[in-house]
Amino acid sequence: MVASTEQTTVAFSEFFAETEPILRHALVASCGPEVGREAAADAFEYAWRHWDRVASMEHPVGYLFRVGRSAAKKYRRTPVVADPPVDAALPWVEPGLVPELRRLSDRQRTAVVLRHSFGCTYDEISRVMGVSIPTVQKHVERALAKLRHTLEVMQ
Amino acid sequence: MTHGVIQQLEAYGAYADAVAPAISTDELDLRSAERIPTRTPQRRAFPNWAVAVGAAAAVFILIGGVLWLIGGTGSDVIDEPSPSTTTTLSLNEPAGTWNPILSTTIAREAPAAATCPEGTNPDAPGPIDQARPGEGPWNNQAAVFDTHTGRIVFLNEAGETWTFDVCTNTWHQTTPTGVPGVPHDGERIEGEMVYDVDSDRTIAFGSDSVSVYNANTDEWQRRSTPSGLDLDSQLGAVYDPVSGLILVVNFDGVLMAYDVDTDGWARVGIITEPREVTHNGYTQTLYPPFLVGYVAEVDRLAFLGYENEPFQDDGALVNPRTGTTAPLEHPPVGVEVGFGRFPYATGGDTAYTYRSGVCRLDPVSFDWDCIPNGDTGGPDSVVYDLINDRLVIINNSCCNWPGNKVEDDVWAIDFATGRSIELLDTANTRTETDGS
Numbered sequence: 001m002v003a004s005t006e007q008t009t010v011a012f013s014e015f016f017a018e019t020e021p022i023l024r025h026a027l028v029a030s031c032g033p034e035v036g037r038e039a040a041a042d043a044f045e046y047a048w049r050h051w052d053r054v055a056s057m058e059h060p061v062g063y064l065f066r067v068g069r070s071a072a073k074k075y076r077r078t079p080v081v082a083d084p085p086v087d088a089a090l091p092w093v094e095p096g097l098v099p100e101l102r103r104l105s106d107r108q109r110t111a112v113v114l115r116h117s118f119g120c121t122y123d124e125i126s127r128v129m130g131v132s133i134p135t136v137q138k139h140v141e142r143a144l145a146k147l148r149h150t151l152e153v154m155q
Numbered sequence: 156m157t158h159g160v161i162q163q164l165e166a167y168g169a170y171a172d173a174v175a176p177a178i179s180t181d182e183l184d185l186r187s188a189e190r191i192p193t194r195t196p197q198r199r200a201f202p203n204w205a206v207a208v209g210a211a212a213a214v215f216i217l218i219g220g221v222l223w224l225i226g227g228t229g230s231d232v233i234d235e236p237s238p239s240t241t242t243t244l245s246l247n248e249p250a251g252t253w254n255p256i257l258s259t260t261i262a263r264e265a266p267a268a269a270t271c272p273e274g275t276n277p278d279a280p281g282p283i284d285q286a287r288p289g290e291g292p293w294n295n296q297a298a299v300f301d302t303h304t305g306r307i308v309f310l311n312e313a314g315e316t317w318t319f320d321v322c323t324n325t326w327h328q329t330t331p332t333g334v335p336g337v338p339h340d341g342e343r344i345e346g347e348m349v350y351d352v353d354s355d356r357t358i359a360f361g362s363d364s365v366s367v368y369n370a371n372t373d374e375w376q377r378r379s380t381p382s383g384l385d386l387d388s389q390l391g392a393v394y395d396p397v398s399g400l401i402l403v404v405n406f407d408g409v410l411m412a413y414d415v416d417t418d419g420w421a422r423v424g425i426i427t428e429p430r431e432v433t434h435n436g437y438t439q440t441l442y443p444p445f446l447v448g449y450v451a452e453v454d455r456l457a458f459l460g461y462e463n464e465p466f467q468d469d470g471a472l473v474n475p476r477t478g479t480t481a482p483l484e485h486p487p488v489g490v491e492v493g494f495g496r497f498p499y500a501t502g503g504d505t506a507y508t509y510r511s512g513v514c515r516l517d518p519v520s521f522d523w524d525c526i527p528n529g530d531t532g533g534p535d536s537v538v539y540d541l542i543n544d545r546l547v548i549i550n551n552s553c554c555n556w557p558g559n560k561v562e563d564d565v566w567a568i569d570f571a572t573g574r575s576i577e578l579l580d581t582a583n584t585r586t587e588t589d590g591s
Contacts, residue, residue: 013180022176030176037175044183089168101167117159117168147160 012051016044019152022120026065028107029113031072043068062130093127100150105141109137112143166550191526252476253424256412260351263416269305269321270542277543278567281324281579287563288317288326297348298536298549299500301504304370307538307547310335310348310359321540321547324578335374336364349392351398354415356570360392360403366414378418391446393501395475397454402475404458407518408443410475424478426458444471447499448506452518457506472521478570500540500546507546509537515546515570545569547578 023043028036030135047054054060058099110129114120115136126133188218255439271277288296288311298309298319307319311324316329336359348359357368365378392403400412402423410423427443444458455472499508505518536549548566565579 016180024175024178025171031176033171041183044178048183090173091166093167093170096165097163097167097205113164113167113171116173117162117324119168144160147164151160151163154342 003066008051009075011055014049015047015060019064021041021118022124022128023061023064023068025114025118025120026061026110026125027068027072029110029117030065030069035072036068039068039072042071046071061125061128065128065130094151096151097147100147103150104146105139107131108139108146109126111139116144123153141155157479165565188304192567225455231467254412254421255476256421257395257398257400257402257423258476260398262396265353266303266355268302269540270315271305275296275322277322277324277578278576279324280577281326281565283580284330285325285579287582288315288328296535296549297359299348299350299357299536300538300541300547301350301355301357301370302352302541303543306370307540307549308348308350308368308370309359309536309549310368316373316375318369318548319547320540321578324565326579329373330371331368331375333377334367335368336374336377347392349394349414351394351395351399351401353536354374356415358401358413358415365413365577391458391499393446393449396451397475402445402446402456403447404446410446410456410473423475427478432481445499448501448503448516450516450518452504457516459508498537500537500539502541502546503544505536507539509548513537513548513568526568526570526575527559540567543567 020040024037024040025041026036028041030036031039034066036106046067047060047064054063101113104112107129111125114125114128115122122133122136125136129136131139167569268388286311296309298307300306300321301308301318304318305321307321309317309319313319314335316331317336318327319325320327320331348357350357353455355369355371357370359366364378367376367378368374369376370415392401394519395402395412398412400421403411403413407409408426408428410426412421412423413419414421426446445458446456448457448474449455450457453472454474454476456475457470457472459470473480499506501507506516508514508516508523511523514523516522517524538547538549539545540547548568564581566578567576567578568574568583569576
């Protein structure tokens with residue numbers, strides 16, 4: 001049976017409302033705030049265009065995370081955020097943190113930022129990253145160990 | 156100001172949320188509205204949430220997306236007619252069986268392979284000031300080695316067609332007749348290209364489209380896409396020298412064969428379907444493995460699975476003639492899969508791939524022999540250069556994280572010696588925009 005346009009719209013709208021935070025946070029954790037947000041928007045547009053397929057997936061967020069990571073590549077040389085909100089009103093960040101996050105592996109960075117910057121549960125992280133909970137825990141622990149070694153030694 | 160790591164990460168979360176606030180559906184509407192004119196008409200538009208459903212349906216009709224919406228996908232938009240109406244293959248093979256079509260060869264005699272002209276030195280770096288495909292985004296680039304012309308055919312997301320001469324290490328942008336179906340304004344997510352040796356054509360698979368490139372005439376031709384054939388993400392494609400057909404595996408784990416000469420498709424069989432597994436009480440989905448190459452030495456297709464611990468060793472060799480599968484005895488140490496598309500290539504007698512290092516599947520021991528990241532960095536494309544019998548690494552762009560250097564160089568790796576040669580140095584000193 002083919003869903004009506006209205007049914008499709010409602011279903012996608014509910015999916016979007018439910019998954020926007022975790023997908024955006026995951027892509028921000030992986031690719032940085034500006035690129036990650038654009039990539040998340042791209043992933044949701046992709047989800048809409050392929051809604052029948054995405055809606056039937058067991059773990060659509062994990063799939064869209066990979067879509068978003070792929071889409072993020074195109075922003076590497078041409079950032080599309082027109083007016084980067086870089087000003088003093090932004091929350092303060094330890095100057096040494098971002099370079100150290102950059103030095104982590106993709107997975108370690110994604111896991112530790114999702115866990116400790118955005119407060120996601122291990123279960124949420126495992127679903128979006130497509131790995132088991134023990135693997136997530138391992139990535140978080142290793143990332144924290146690296147960050148503590150570099151940042152706290154610096155302090 | 157001194158904070159513990161946890162507090163620093165929490166502060167980073169607040170910062171990131173300020174820089175990257177929640178996405179609204181209105182914002183998606185605007186983004187989509189801007190892109191509609193450049194999209195292929197079979198796409199449906201993102202709905203304007205403020206517009207009545209009926210009006211939205213009318214928009215869908217206008218862009219042709221209604222065909223997809225009501226389930227009648229039909230065929231893709233075709234810019235040019237298919238070269239032949241004679242279809243020897245059928246997509247309607249019964250499920251659950253292995254189509255023996257790959258046991259019969261329909262390959263023609265392949266055109267003569269190119270060689271390097273006398274006097275050229277393939278190891279000499281190309282001129283650094285040459286034009287190269289670095290001006291547009293490189294997302295989802297694809298590259299193949301065209302045996303007949305002896306050049307790498309390279310297609311980037313901007314839709315530009317380039318060739319790389321492996322004898323002089325120079326890029327050349329072509330001005331082809333026709334337009335490839337992919338990539339197209341971000342539509343392409345994870346497409347692939349493969350060179351059909353006996354037909355002397357390069358086939359580009361992308362979002363719902365099939366395009367064929369003739370490097371001899373510099374011409375792209377769009378082909379029809381059979382209804383029910385999902386050519387979108389997670390696609391893997393290789394040339395089968397026995398049957399002379401292109402083999403494609405999609406995200407559903409279905410192996411299909413494509414005859415570029417007749418524009419015919421055949422369903423060969425199912426490699427493996429997505430399945431649920433439970434480990435330590437946690438259930439996750441294992442998606443079908445990726446097709447990464449053809450191992451001529453043993454006439455097998457090489458597959459790699461996701462890195463889903465403890466299942467990361469689910470690489471396998473599949474007999475394309477019978478469908479029998481043999482799991483790889485040893486885990487593909489050093490090969491990380493998952494997290495989206497990764498480069499792969501077939502050349503010589505075996506398959507190659509890249510994730511945390513450039514890896515070759517030993518066709519005797521069936522171990523993945525990997526060379527860790529060194530000077531060559533992490534490529535977006537790997538291509539096997541059949542003239543010089545070595546793997547070529549293109550681009551070397553690194554990850555998406557702000558602040559990393561963006562490079563656009565080309566390397567060659569000889570697995571026999573483990574030696575890497577820089578064929579073209581980067582001319583790019585830009586860095587990615589730092590989000591901090």
